[in-house]
Amino acid sequence: MTAVAARPNDFADLVDLARYPIHEPHGAGRALVEECRRQLGDTGACNLDGFLLPASVAAMAAEARGLEHLAHRTPNSRGTAYLDAPDESVAEDHPRRRLQPTSVGAIAYDLIPAASPLRRLYESPALIAFLEAALGKGRLYRYADPLGALNIAVMTQGESLLWHFDQTDFVVSILLQECERGGDFEYVPNIRTPDEENYLRVKRLLDGGRSGIVRLDARPGTLALFQGRYSIHRVTPVEGRTPRYIALLGYDTKPGTMSSDRLKQRRYGRTGPRVAGAAAAAEDRGGY
Numbered sequence: 001m002t003a004v005a006a007r008p009n010d011f012a013d014l015v016d017l018a019r020y021p022i023h024e025p026h027g028a029g030r031a032l033v034e035e036c037r038r039q040l041g042d043t044g045a046c047n048l049d050g051f052l053l054p055a056s057v058a059a060m061a062a063e064a065r066g067l068e069h070l071a072h073r074t075p076n077s078r079g080t081a082y083l084d085a086p087d088e089s090v091a092e093d094h095p096r097r098r099l100q101p102t103s104v105g106a107i108a109y110d111l112i113p114a115a116s117p118l119r120r121l122y123e124s125p126a127l128i129a130f131l132e133a134a135l136g137k138g139r140l141y142r143y144a145d146p147l148g149a150l151n152i153a154v155m156t157q158g159e160s161l162l163w164h165f166d167q168t169d170f171v172v173s174i175l176l177q178e179c180e181r182g183g184d185f186e187y188v189p190n191i192r193t194p195d196e197e198n199y200l201r202v203k204r205l206l207d208g209g210r211s212g213i214v215r216l217d218a219r220p221g222t223l224a225l226f227q228g229r230y231s232i233h234r235v236t237p238v239e240g241r242t243p244r245y246i247a248l249l250g251y252d253t254k255p256g257t258m259s260s261d262r263l264k265q266r267r268y269g270r271t272g273p274r275v276a277g278a279a280a281a282a283e284d285r286g287g288y
């Protein structure tokens with residue numbers, strides 16, 4: 001465990017600390033930490049409903065709305081469940097070759113203002129200390145990625161995210177705004193293991209089978225921990241005029257982790273600062 005002191009004032013106005021005493025993972029928050037570990041062990045996911053106080057959900061959703069026009073969009077893309085190029089050496093209907101539609105917008109970290117409450121929560125050492133306790137993977141570090149470390153995914157009417165496995169061990173997300181219908185996060189717990197890809201089950205799922213699918217029941221303000229490397233997941237098509245906003249908080253067990261330039265280019269449409277002004281603003285915050 002780290003020796004980071006609890007600093008509840010980092011986010012006492014943002015998080016419902018009475019319900020989720022995350023600033024005391026070894027004290028009042030001990031039972032919460034144990035519950036998170038149990039849920040993660042059982043299903044690979046843990047949902048903290050009402051994690052954010054209602055006023056902070058509203059403030060963060062309003063902030064996302066104000067930044068939405070800056071989101072990089074990838075309309076009408078297609079990808080495989082493994083987020084790799086399709087493998088031309090296998091049969092056409094093999095999961096490693098199957099392309100699925102996917103479409104999402106992403107607001108990069110460097111576009112989220114210095115005074116943002118979401119940024120303050122993400123950059124708080126006390127939040128990391130809680131996540132270290134809840135995930136039990138030893139020390140955690142925020143991503144070093146100036147674009148992807150913290151980002152907000154925006155999905156509008158008709159957009160969906162393909163069935164896929166993550167290339168990271170876990171994701172921390174906070175739903176900021178839900179859409180009117182659809183936009184559900186669905187997953188199949190542990191459909192593959194480190195030793196068994198289980199292509200048959202993955203193929204059945206890609207063919208439309210519903211066996212084993214669980215829906216993660218998130219509401220605005222829910223913090224979710226999700227281990228997506230072995231549990232395939234997707235977001236169903238968004239319906240209605242209200243966009244779905246979800247904040248994605250990136251961590252790794254090693255310091256200095258960056259996403260590849262290829263991934264940055266695809267998700268954010270660039271690999272470096274957006275404009276000269278953005279670079280200067282980043283330096284003002286002490287750089288990355």
Ligand SMILES: O=C(O)CCC(=O)C(=O)O
Nearest residue numbers: 153166173185233235246
């Ligand atoms: O938007 C979501 O709820 C999930 C996002 C996701 O699976 C991902 O970014 O890998």
Ligand SMILES: [Fe+2]
Nearest residue numbers: 165166228233
């Ligand atoms: Fe994912």
